[in-house]
Amino acid sequence: MTMTALTTRSLLAPTALSAALLLGACASPAPTEEEAAVQEGSALQAESVSITDPWIKAASADDGMTAAFGVLINEGEEDAVIVAATAEEISDMVELHEVVDGDDGNTLMREKDGGFSVAAGSEHELSPGADHIMIMGLTRDLEPGAEVAVTLEFEDGSTQEFTAPVKDFEGANENYDGDHEGHGDSDEDHGGH
Incomplete structure (x- = not known):
């Protein structure tokens, strides 16, 4: 070498x-x-948010739709955003809705862009005539006293399931803004959810 x-x-x-x-x-x-x-896809946002007093409006399959309500509470230190929901046992089409004033002065329901944001340490109410989880294309009747599982999906990909009892309710007869985000051709009554 x-x-x-x-x-x-x-x-x-x-x-x-x-x-x-x-x-x-x-x-x-x-x-x-x-x-x-x-x-690993752990439910970080889902772990910080709970729902109290959840319920779903009674409806028949012929009505075609209903809505879920309750109070979302974020006990975490970070904001959480719910971007989608499912209710597989009763529907294959669930949307997060808001209620707004239409051009004609009537209230309209439409899909809420960006979902429901629940600030850290605060709550976000889902109620008739306001933000709610719209369940469309009902596959069966929902009688008072029944229970339905609903799954929330958060922007971080985590999910949380809650069970809501079905209750009778009359009121909040808004129309659906069928032109928003390409849903349908015209407004249609939401059946008083």
Whole structure:
């Protein structure tokens, strides 16, 4: 072996070792418990939000639709946003709705852009004539006293299921803004949810 080859080999060995150590030092530290939970799809936003006094308006399958109500409470330190909901046992079409004043002075229901935001340490009410979970395309009658499972989906991908009793209710006869976000061709009565 020549002196040049020996010198080159001697110089390369520490350089390779230094590069390996440097790469090891740059590697990400082990994720925190919270980061690991996010990576595993844990229900972080869902864990901070609960719903009190949930209920669903009684309706027949012929009515075609109903709505779910209650009070969303965020006991966490971060805002939570509900972006979708499902009620698979009774419908395959559920939307988050708001009630707004229409151009003609009547109130209209439409899908709420961005979902329901529940600020940290606060609550967000879902009630007739205001924000609510609209359940459309009912597949069966909902009689008073029955119970229905509803699943909320949060913007972080977490989900939470709650069970709501079915109750009789009359009132809040808004119209549906069928042109909002491409839903239908015209306004239609929502059946007094």
